[in-house]
Amino acid sequence: MQDWKFHFSILALCFIQGISCQSIVLTPTKAYADINETFTLTCTYIGYNNVAGTKWNVNNQYTPTTIRHQDNTCSGNGILADDNIYRVGCPTDTSFTVTILRVQQEDVNIQWQCFDIHRKSNTVEILVKIAVAKVALSGPSLSFMKEHSRQTIKCKTSPGRPQPRVSWYLYETNESVKHKITVNSSQILNNSEDGLVAVESTLQIYPNRSINNWMLSCEAWIDDETRAVHSNRLTLNIAYPPEKPVIMGFTDGEKYSLIESEIGKLSCSSHGGNPLANLTWNCNSKPTSITIEDKTVSSTVTWSGVRGQSSCLCISHHSWSGTMQTTTVMIDVLYPPNKPAMTISNKTVSNVINVILSKNLQVKCESKSNPRFKLLHMDRPS
Incomplete structure (x- = not known):
């Protein structure tokens, strides 16, 4: 034409x-x-x-x-x-x-x-005419492709005449839907002495999680696309982070109250991600249980409440995306008051206190508890 x-x-x-x-x-x-x-x-x-x-x-x-x-x-x-x-x-x-x-x-x-x-x-x-005999697809050397990072994939044909043409295709997970890729590809021609031409096509893609587990392939032909030779199919294993972890029954930063020496129990889950998240706790805890179901990782931690504990952290680690996400519950350990103690000038006293007539004396009475309670002061009648 x-x-x-x-x-x-x-x-x-x-x-x-x-x-x-x-x-x-x-x-x-x-x-x-x-x-x-x-x-x-x-x-x-x-x-x-x-x-x-x-x-x-x-x-x-x-x-x-x-x-x-x-x-x-x-x-x-x-x-x-x-x-x-x-x-x-x-x-x-x-x-x-x-x-x-x-x-x-x-x-x-x-x-x-x-x-x-x-x-x-x-x-x-x-x-x-010399038809294309085979097409070879070569992808990244790593098993995962990091989301939104540039990936270079090459497709090389055997020599043909006339010059082979190459197209790239994406197949959805069930392989029933096929999408032609029309951008971000380039070609290098390798001419031989007998006039045959081999084509090396390079595709640059920036994959995202929407095409995770889809398949990529290339096809080559010389004059009739219906007789195209297909390469092997490369499964796109896209690495992306999970959702932020959730501690069941609590929002991030909410308070969890328990009585001293009582067994505390918290469950944390992280949904999605490829690969799935690795969950850990920072909670003065005993060993935890880990379950995985329907792309959700769950971890349960138990511990004995001790006064002074301030928080429990559920931490989601995702090495492939380099992300770490944390959800926190504030721990409020309740305990009763101990026996009140009186001090004078920071020295504990009991029984008889000797004082000089007409001289002021400051006596301090203390007792610790959570929640705090009010001390009653009672004066002995003269």
Whole structure:
């Protein structure tokens, strides 16, 4: 199609400038054929009217090989007269076709050219199509891909002719839905001495958790996508952090009250993440129990309440994303008051206190408890 647009543009330019512009074009300019299939060459006279015939040069042998168009009859001479091998055609007054009915190995690398007395067409060499035999996909070396980080994946084809084309696809988890990727890919061509071309396509992606466990593959073909060769499928294992841990029955920073020496019990859970979170406690605790169910990690801690404990922390660690999240419960240990103690100048006293007449004396009475209680002061009657 691009060749035709180019020649039509030349012809239009000639007409605009008021000059005669004539050329002979042989298409397709890149001739790739399958063995045992038909193949057609078309010779077109641009800027001519009612061309009666054309001569053909086959493999640089100027033999009397022609196509004539007379009295609504199209006929071939020379080697083109053999209708067991060739079929000639005159679709218009200025175009002629040669169809090889069954391409054989001896037709490969043969050069064709059509011409008249004044001009020659371009030369077209017939080359055999070489289908892609295999496609190899290579991905990251690590088992996980960190969310939102750039990942480089390569797809390499075996040599083919014409140049193989490569497409990338994502398959959803159940493999029933297929998405074509149309951005962030580039190609490198590796040409061999025999004219074959291998393609290496590189894809850059920034995966997120929405495509976790989806599969990625590439496909390659030379002329018909329905006959594409598929690579292996790479499962996308996306590493992303879990939700913030939750302590059951409490909001972050809420108070939990228990009586001294009573057994305290808290359960913490963290949902999601890939891989799942690793939960630990900072709670003056005994060993904890860990359960995993439906992408939720749960941990339970028990301990004996002691006065002075201030908090219990449930900590979620996620090494692949480098995140650590914490949820806290404030611990309020309740205990009764101890026996009141009296002090004078920070010295504990009991029984008889000797004082000097008319001198002021400060006596302090203390008792600790949680919650605090009110001390009653009773004066002995004089």
